[in-house]
Amino acid sequence: MSNAKVKAEIVSKEVEGKDAPWEPRITALVCNWCTYAGADLAGTSRMEYRPNVRIIKLPCTGRIDPLFIIKAFEKGADGVLVSGCHPGDCHYNAGNYHARRRWIGFNSLMEFIGIDMKRLHFSWISASEAIKWVDLVNDVTEEVKKLGPFGEYQDINKDGL
Amino acid sequence: MSDLTKIPYYPGCTLNTVAKHFEESAAVSAKTLGFELVELEQWNCCGASFPMSANNTMGLSAPTKVLVEANKAGDTVTTLCSVCYNVLKRTNKVVKDDGEKRRVINDFIEEDYDGGLNVVHYLEILRDTVGFDKVKESVTRSLKGLKIGAYYGCMLLRPFEDMGIDDHEGPTIIEDLLKALGAEPVDFPNKIECCGAHLGAGGKEGEEVVSRLSACVMRSAVGSGAELIVTSCPLCQYNLEESQAEVVKNVAGYSAVPIVYFTQLLGLALGQADEMLSLDKNKWDVRELLKDKEV
Amino acid sequence: MPRIGVFVCQCGNNISSTVDTAKVAEEMSKLPGVVLTEDYKFMCSSPGQDMLKETVAKNKLDGIVVAACSPHMHEKTFRKAVEKAGLNPYKCEIANIREQCSWVHHDTTKKIGTAKSIDLTRMVLERLKRNKNLTKISIPVNKRALVIGGGIAGIQAAIDIADGGRDVILVEKEPSIGGNMAKLSETFPTMDCSQCIMTPKMVEAELHDRIQLYTYSEVEKLDGYIGNFSVTIRKKARFVNEDLCTGCGDCWNKCPFKADSEFEHGLTKRKLIYTPFPQSVPNIPVIDKERCPKILKDKCGLCEKVCQPEAIDYTQEDEIVVEEVGAIVVATGYNLMDEARFAPYGYGKLKDVINGLQFERLASSSGPTGGEIQRPSDGKVPESIVFIQCVGSRDESKGVSYCSKICCMYTAKHTMLYKHKVHDGQAYVFYMDIRSGGKRYEEFTRRAIEQEGAMYLRGRVSRVYEKNGKLMVQGADTLSGSQVVIEADMVVLATALVSRQGADSLAQKLGIGYDKHKFYSEYHPKLKPVETITGGIFLAGSCVGPMDIPESVSMGSAAASKVQALFSADMLDREPITSKVREETCNACWDCVTACPYVAISKKEIKNRKGEVIRMVANVNDGLCTGCGTCIAACRSKTIDLAGYTDEQVYAALNAF
The missing domain is CATH 3.30.70.20 (Alpha-Beta Plaits)
Known part of the structure; x- marks a missing residue:
């Protein structure tokens, strides 16, 4: 699934009601300067992609506290994607390097707490890479859809610790 | 002299045959300086040239087998021949740095070698392990007054990023050694030019290239005042020696100079007898000159 | 309970064709804290903004969400509008339901777009509830500038800033300002005399009421931030009292000791009390403390005896000065690569192998030979000169992957200077490619080749050696496909331009970036070429990378205009996102x-x-x-x-x- 013209065929549960097929919910944590602008460009260019992503804008990927990601899963996200400026292009000089380094350390923690790393995507998308953004959203949606709903946290909440 | 440092030594094909005097003089000099060249128990031809095409992994398997053998003998292996040195050192680097090639080669030769060996030329042992200062102290027969052109050829120094033995454009390692022996090195422009290498094996045309290139080297050295040329490679030695007669014939005012291995001069300076150094094996005898110069 | 208004924009039908904006507004009205919602055609239009202002004021709203286009489009517009209505601008947030929703989900049943817009707006709404009132940060600006480096770029920047009515401190580490340009004979492509155009600039900088020179000084430390820097400068001891010295020259005329002249690149000697060159600015000498016997072992003292104004002071020590400035221009220039790294070319071993700047000095009428081209070994006028280009440049093995940019031009100039001074002389140039992009540059190199008789050979030189008193230059002529050996009386190497020695440690002191070649990094190579990542610090000249005089001057002026823009307000406003x-x-x-x-x-x-x-x-x-x-x-x-x-x-x- 990697073309910018993929037809969005899914509808949010809120609109279609409970019988609609399951669709993953994906939270995107992106930086204001590169990826947010890249996503804007996808809009200005009238590209089309899967509607499963909800973007949260941050100044820089360096701002991302790993707990944001855990919180997103806790609150029902089935997948999380993190995207910022390419290495060397950070608006703040080095924030994305910090994010990358943190990511490496964070990876093993995520695995340890039992989150399938396929639910978590990290990428660099510049302000001009609208197509890359579209492909990323489509690919991540597809992949997370294959994995099915992420229910571990909700189960814990339900059953109690 | 029982506690000689033993250094694994890879001779390669020529050192046991046409360049026997190179090996012998290196071996006796080594002993004087406190180390011993220990020939590898098993060895094969290094391949004689490093495969230049990127995907020719096959050509790397022969030298890797040598490296595997050497690795059994110690953590360092030394060579005398510049070509062997070049092939082994570069192959070792490939095996060390390129995981994919390392896997393929090891699969093929059924070994598990990681490129951990240290490949050094005999000159490096003299410089880095023994030290030219110690060499200088050990000199009993100074080569004072001998004007010598140090001829490096190409394989010892290049490609620079792989070899790193010395500055590839302005090497001084042999000159530094000669100075330690009391001689007077003569700098000459063609000291790092190619002698023609193995093109001589390529028929008449190749022979012509070799004699032309070798002639340039010798004329350059002699024109700069060298009375004697030293080499560090059997191929260079062979090409220069074989080409000199023609230079004498064709170039007015050129008179032949002795061409010897640096180890032969080293042996002389360390007080070894002429016979031990096989000085008679050189095509252009150095003994006359030594007598003239009262060395 | 907050009082929040949600304004959903239809954007004509840009949003409303795939999003049911009324439904979004309706859903929002159900959320706690939302006191009113609007579904409006064009929120960014004048009537739209007026409506927003009125609604905010009338309903005493304490926060608003505009669900519309990207915040990169109109966040500023809406924040300004609510500010006019008396609300803190940071209590206005934008939900991006156009670029990131209606435009990328083409479902005309509006189900997808509406559902996503509801989510997006709700998320922004919840965020907004936690927004605090923020105030723009105002920083006072100290309207004095520091320029580091007194070459042409730094001098230009200093003069421009000073002409704009601001005080400038110009710090130069050598005893005189002038930099590399002061060494040049003529400049390409106009062939006007470098000193004739440079000296007036130097004097202008010296005499300018608003420029304070710190020569023989270095920046030791930098504290503070944009608008409010504090610079620690080390004024190295000259051993000459600047206030008393008249520059008469009695001291250096009498000094009995000599050392290689740095300014002349070793082509001639200077005294141990010296000015680098006769037109030095300021015309005040320094004592070479590494060599002067009086300083080293208290012997001689002749200069003190002959100095009538009694300006010599052997006890002088380095002085530390702290200056407060609001902006900094870094213009530290370049060095030539160390030629010792080119053993086959014999630099340092063969006396008649020289570098480009040395040739400039030989050709300069104020140089060691009075402008006559004489070879250093015996003073003979060379009958032929070989110029070797790209010595180090574009050579990864020497760590220089870049083109030094100015050498093609100055080599062409050298061949002309030589031809003009030695009519029978033959110039040969070994080149890799002739790169003469620039106004009237290509015409200039063509002139060197076609009219001035320089022989251009495309190829590399493998070595230079001496034979029978001649320099033999052995190289390849790739156009004829042959090896050539050229006999020359002199060889000139166009050595690579490299970053100034110590460029990295200065960058670390200033907190600015540099690349692997230690050239300073621009904020953005295209759109912010004179800014650095550190606010208030700007760049000019070849400390950024090799560049010629016109470029250096332009960049000096550009940096100056940035400084003046910064100084145009008393206070500096900044977003309060800190x-x-x-x-x-x-x-x-x-x-x-x-x-x-x-x-x-x-x-x-x-x-x-x-x-x-x-x-x-x-x-x-x-x-x-x-x-x-x-x-x-x-x-x-x-x-x-x-x-x-x-x-x-x-x-x-x-x-x-």
């Missing part, structure tokens, strides 16, 4: 200090009433903080937070999905 420390919980681990790319966080002492330090906490400097938030994610005790993007706000948005 990190804040909650001092009570800071446990002084300093992870934030390590993480901050801007050196904006320092260690602050907390003292008790007796003035004793009881603990240390992190302290953010608003002037330096750019609001990236990297420190926040690093903070273990959640002590530091980013105004405008607080943890609370981000979690609220996450929770709302």
Whole structure:
């Protein structure tokens, strides 16, 4: 699934009601300067992609506290994607390097707490890479859809610790 | 002299045959300086040239087998021949740095070698392990007054990023050694030019290239005042020696100079007898000159 | 309970064709804290903004969400509008339902777009509820500038800033300003005499009421931030009292000792009390303390005896001066690569192998030979000269991957200068490619080749050696496909331009970036070529990379105009998106200090009433903080937070999905 013209065929549960097929919910944590602008460009260019992503804008990927990601899963996200400026292009000089380094350390923690790393995507998308953004959203949606709903946290909440 | 440092030594094909005097003089000099060249128990031809095409992994398997053998003998292996040195050192680097090639080669030769060996030329042992200062102290027969052109050829120094033995454009390692022996090195422009290498094996045309290139080297050295040329490679030695007669014939005012291995001069300076150094094996005898110069 | 208004924009039919905006507004009205919603055709239009203002004022709203286009489009517009209605501008947030929703989901049943817009707006709404009133940060600006480097770029910047009515401090590490340009004979492509155009500039800088020169001085330390820098300058001891010295020259005329002249690149000698060159600015000598016997072992002292104004002071010591400035221009220039790295070309061994700047001195009428081309070994006028280009440049094995840019042009100039001075002389040039992009540059190199008879050979030189008193230049002529050996009387190497020695340590002192070649990094190579990542510090000239005189001058002027723009207001307004420390919980681990790319966080002492330090906490400097938030994610005790993007706000948005 990697073309910018993929037809969005899914509808949010809120609109279609409970019988609609399951669709993953994906939270995107992106930086204001590169990826947010890249996503804007996808809009200005009238590209089309899967509607499963909800973007949260941050100044820089360096701002991302790993707990944001855990919180997103806790609150029902089935997948999380993190995207910022390419290495060397950070608006703040080095924030994305910090994010990358943190990511490496964070990876093993995520695995340890039992989150399938396929639910978590990290990428660099510049302000001009609208197509890359579209492909990323489509690919991540597809992949997370294959994995099915992420229910571990909700189960814990339900059953109690 | 029982506690000689033993250094694994890879001779390669020529050192046991046409360049026997190179090996012998290196071996006796080594002993004087406190180390011993220990020939590898098993060895094969290094391949004689490093495969230049990127995907020719096959050509790397022969030298890797040598490296595997050497690795059994110690953590360092030394060579005398510049070509062997070049092939082994570069192959070792490939095996060390390129995981994919390392896997393929090891699969093929059924070994598990990681490129951990240290490949050094005999000159490096003299410089880095023994030290030219110690060499200088050990000199009993100074080569004072001998004007010598140090001829490096190409394989010892290049490609620079792989070899790193010395500055590839302005090497001084042999000159530094000669100075330690009391001689007077003569700098000459063609000291790092190619002698023609193995093109001589390529028929008449190749022979012509070799004699032309070798002639340039010798004329350059002699024109700069060298009375004697030293080499560090059997191929260079062979090409220069074989080409000199023609230079004498064709170039007015050129008179032949002795061409010897640096180890032969080293042996002389360390007080070894002429016979031990096989000085008679050189095509252009150095003994006359030594007598003239009262060395 | 907050009083929030949600305004959903239809954007004509840009949004409304795939999003049911009325439905979005309706859904929002059900959420706690929302007191009114609007579904409006064009929120950004004048009537739309007026409506917004009126509604905010009338309903006493304390926060609004505009669900419309990207905040990159109209966030400023709407924030300005609500500010006029009396609301803090940072209590206005934008939900991006156009670029990131209606335009990328083409479902005309509007189901997808509407559902996503509801989510997006709700997330922004929850975030907005946690927004605080923020005030733009105002920083006072000290309207004095510092220029580091007194070459042509630095002089130009200094003069421009000073002409604009601002005081400038110009720091130069050599005894005289002038830099490399002062050494040149003529300049390409106009062939006007470098000193004739440079000297007046130097004098202008010296005499300008608003420029204060610090020659023979170096920047030792920099503190502060944009608008408020504090610079520590080391004035190296000249051993000559600048106020008393008249520059008469009695001292250097009488000094009995000599050393190689740095300015003449060793082609001639200078005295141990000296000015680098006769037109030095200031015309005040320095004593070479490394060599002067009086300084070293208290012998001689002749200069003191002959100095009538009694300006010589052997006891002088380095002086440390602190200056306060608001902006800095870095113009430290270049060095030539060390030719010793080119053994086959014989530089240093063969006397008649020289570099480009040495040739400039030979050709200069104020140079060691009075402008006559004479070879250094025996003073003979060379009958032929070989110029070798790209010595080091474009040579990865020498660590220089770049083109030094000016050498093709100055070599062509050298061949002409030579031809003009030695009519029978033959110039040969070995080149890789002739790169003569620039106004009238190509015509200039063509002239050298076609009219001035320079012989251009395309190929590399393998070595230069001496034979029978001649220099033999052996190289390849790739156009004829042959090896050539050219006999020459002199060889000139166009050695690579490299960054100034010590460029990296200066960059570290200033907190600006540099690349692997130690050239300084622009903020953006195309759109912000004179800015650095550090606010208030600008770049000019070849400290950024090899460049010629016109470019250096342009960049000097460009940097000056940036400085003047900065100085045009008394206060500097900045977005209030900066990190804040909650001092009570800071446990002084300093992870934030390590993480901050801007050196904006320092260690602050907390003292008790007796003035004793009881603990240390992190302290953010608003002037330096750019609001990236990297420190926040690093903070273990959640002590530091980013105004405008607080943890609370981000979690609220996450929770709302």
